[in-house]
Structures are given as structure tokens and as C-alpha cells.
Amino acid sequence: MGLSWQQGPLAPGAVGRFLVPDPLPERMLFAEPLRRRMRVRFADAWIADSEGVVLLHEPGRYPVAYFPLADIAPGALQATEHTTRHRDLGPTAWYTVGAGTHSKPRAAWQHTELPDHAQELKGRVAFAWRAMDAFYEEDDRIVGHAADGHHRIDIRRTSRHLVVRSGERVVADTTRPLVLYESGFAPRWYVPRADVDESALTGAEGRTFCPYKGLASYYDIAGARRAAWSYEDAWTEVRRISGMVSFEPDEIEVHLDGVRQRLEPGQTVVPHGVDRNLDLDETAAARQP
Structure with a gap:
């Protein structure tokens, strides 16, 4: 997120509001x-x-x-x-x-x-x-x-209990996830590989790029497409999540301390405009020494 996209304060889908008596203009640059x-x-x-x-x-x-x-x-x-x-x-x-x-x-x-x-x-x-x-x-x-x-990212350790299920199957069960707080997004929970049943993960085609975290690889779980992802070689600034797995709560059941998580609106990244769509091979090479 930044000031004007995702759920930033100047974005159409802002998650907060300015505490002013009169409505603001529809568009603010x-x-x-x-x-x-x-x-x-x-x-x-x-x-x-x-x-x-x-x-x-x-x-x-x-x-x-x-x-x-x-x-x-x-x-x-x-x-x-x-x-x-x-x-x-x-x-x-x-x-x-x-x-x-x-x-x-x-x-x-x-x-x-x-x-x-x-x-x-x-x-x-x-x-x-x-x-x-x-x-x-x-x-x-x-x-x-x-x-x-x-735009800011903070990563925190937590002892909260995270369980991921695909039907009756437990895909992940951990009390040591990392939680990633990224401006404009709901918290994302990353699970150590040792606490994931990796036999439930099937590699999915296609990767995506985040200018702040790097290249993400995806996994299908049973019939749920791209239900999990991992930054296998996350950039230095967020190195702590490298190799860990996060799960999409609208594709698979994610329970945190017994409460099922839901995808919040406005979380989808949609590339558009002349300053988008860098080639993934180019992004992979960009941070090489």
C-alpha cells in the first residue's frame, strides 16, 4: 500500500477516513x-x-x-x-x-x-x-x-495458535508463526515449513512480484488453487519470512486461536498503467550483487 492505492487514505477503498465535517473531493492527488x-x-x-x-x-x-x-x-x-x-x-x-x-x-x-x-x-x-x-x-x-x-512492513513473532485445514486434513498447525503487517493489508501469517504438511502442497504455475518482498511461488491444496504462497528467497528487508508458507483464507480454512479468518475486501493487487508489469526474470536479477 501507499497513500493512494490498496486501502491507503487517498485510495477509493480507504480503510479509514479523515475526521473532517465536510466530504472530501472524490479524487485527491x-x-x-x-x-x-x-x-x-x-x-x-x-x-x-x-x-x-x-x-x-x-x-x-x-x-x-x-x-x-x-x-x-x-x-x-x-x-x-x-x-x-x-x-x-x-x-x-x-x-x-x-x-x-x-x-x-x-x-x-x-x-x-x-x-x-x-x-x-x-x-x-x-x-x-x-x-x-x-x-x-x-x-x-x-x-x-x-x-x-x-509503505511499511513489520514482522513480529507470536505464540498464537494457527491451524490450516483442507476439509478434514490438517495442512498446518503451529504456535510459532510470524505475522507480517504491511501497510493497507490485513495481517498475513507465515508458518515454518516444519509445521506444514508439505505433502498437501502442489506447486502451481506462475509467480508474482512484490516490490517490497520479492518473488512469490504458489501452491494448490486439494481443489483450492493458489491457496498458499512462499517467498522462497525473500529480499533482505523481509528475510525472516524466506521459505515460510502463508495461506489464503478465502481459498482454505485458516483458524487463528480458534477463530476462522476471512479475506478482507480490497486486498487484491491489480497491476495497471504504464509503470507496471516488469518481467519476472528481470525482477529476479535486479537484486543480484
């Missing part, structure tokens, strides 16, 4: 200085390098980084005739991004007639995440989308 050095790599060249990036949070979207024009390499942007209109920010001009003999059409954009209340984005350009080779904060590559400073 939020721009803030990133306060981190961010760089863009394209065709083996650094085409943007800035400590003045502004992050735009837009309802229903991941955050997007906007770079000052002065921090973009000369000649990297080639104007095109293609224009669109942003519902909140007005006319938008699109650029071809080029470096050396390589170019990518419609790979960057700029809002050209910003309303007075959105001047933080004046003279700034955003790059389509998928069209670039890579984005970096300092020397570390950032994958998936611009990192959201409001």
Missing part, C-alpha cells in the same frame, strides 16, 4: 519531494540523475516519479505530436526517449498546462517504468515502481 537521489538508465546510459524528484500519488495508482527537466540528459527527450489529457492535470505531451542509436516512443510525458494548484509538477517529466532499462536510488536498483516512503 498528493505530490511530495522524494528526498532521495534517483537515476534512470536507458540504452547503457544515465539519462536522468536528480536529487529533486517529486513523487505523485494518484488514486488507484502506484507512485510516479517526476524529474526536473534540468536533471535530464541533453537530447534524451524528443518531442512527439502525441498528446493526451489527464483527468486532473490537463494536457499531457509525450516524448520519445533516446540514447545513442536506441529510442523508445511514448516513453516519457509532461503535463503542459497544469492548474494553479498543481505547480509542483511544472517543468517536470515522468518516465514510463517499463520502457526504461532500470531506475536506481543511489546505486541500488528499484524495481516495480517508485518506492513509496509511506
Whole structure:
């Protein structure tokens, strides 16, 4: 989650509310200085390098980084005739991004007639995440989308009793799960492999990618498809859950201290937009030394 997607405070499905007397506008955009050095790599060249990036949070979207024009390499942007209109920010001009003999059409954009209340984005350009080779904060590559400073993950030990059942079969039984609290999501419970009947798990095709945890593999359990998952090599920041198994409570019975768990609304991640859908092989290689 961040400010504007999943169940964040500016998202359409916000789990909380602002304690104000009058209704807020249906859509609220939020721009803030990133306060981190961010760089863009394209065709083996650094085409943007800035400590003045502004992050735009837009309802229903991941955050997007906007770079000052002065921090973009000369000649990297080639104007095109293609224009669109942003519902909140007005006319938008699109650029071809080029470096050396390589170019990518419609790979960057700029809002050209910003309303007075959105001047933080004046003279700034955003790059389509998928069209670039890579984005970096300092020397570390950032994958998936611009990192959201409001997104947080905490992992805690607990002695609560977690039981997972598939019909009459006990798939997992533990009093030592880890609970992962992630902004905008209900708690997720991770079970040590030693407390899981692994013969009940059948590997499922397909993996998904989380910009904060890494690559997830999935398992079918009896007739329940993708009822469990595991980050077999979780990223350093969440290394404690590596190899552990979590279970989807809308696909299989998950009981915590005798109370059956239910999937909360708004928990499904739906990729959309020009800054999504990184190739999974690329994400796997992104954190390699």
C-alpha cells in the first residue's frame, strides 16, 4: 500500500477516513519531494540523475516519479505530436526517449498546462517504468515502481495458535508463526515449513512480484488453487519470512486461536498503467550483487 492505492487514505477503498465535517473531493492527488537521489538508465546510459524528484500519488495508482527537466540528459527527450489529457492535470505531451542509436516512443510525458494548484509538477517529466532499462536510488536498483516512503512492513513473532485445514486434513498447525503487517493489508501469517504438511502442497504455475518482498511461488491444496504462497528467497528487508508458507483464507480454512479468518475486501493487487508489469526474470536479477 501507499497513500493512494490498496486501502491507503487517498485510495477509493480507504480503510479509514479523515475526521473532517465536510466530504472530501472524490479524487485527491498528493505530490511530495522524494528526498532521495534517483537515476534512470536507458540504452547503457544515465539519462536522468536528480536529487529533486517529486513523487505523485494518484488514486488507484502506484507512485510516479517526476524529474526536473534540468536533471535530464541533453537530447534524451524528443518531442512527439502525441498528446493526451489527464483527468486532473490537463494536457499531457509525450516524448520519445533516446540514447545513442536506441529510442523508445511514448516513453516519457509532461503535463503542459497544469492548474494553479498543481505547480509542483511544472517543468517536470515522468518516465514510463517499463520502457526504461532500470531506475536506481543511489546505486541500488528499484524495481516495480517508485518506492513509496509511506509503505511499511513489520514482522513480529507470536505464540498464537494457527491451524490450516483442507476439509478434514490438517495442512498446518503451529504456535510459532510470524505475522507480517504491511501497510493497507490485513495481517498475513507465515508458518515454518516444519509445521506444514508439505505433502498437501502442489506447486502451481506462475509467480508474482512484490516490490517490497520479492518473488512469490504458489501452491494448490486439494481443489483450492493458489491457496498458499512462499517467498522462497525473500529480499533482505523481509528475510525472516524466506521459505515460510502463508495461506489464503478465502481459498482454505485458516483458524487463528480458534477463530476462522476471512479475506478482507480490497486486498487484491491489480497491476495497471504504464509503470507496471516488469518481467519476472528481470525482477529476479535486479537484486543480484
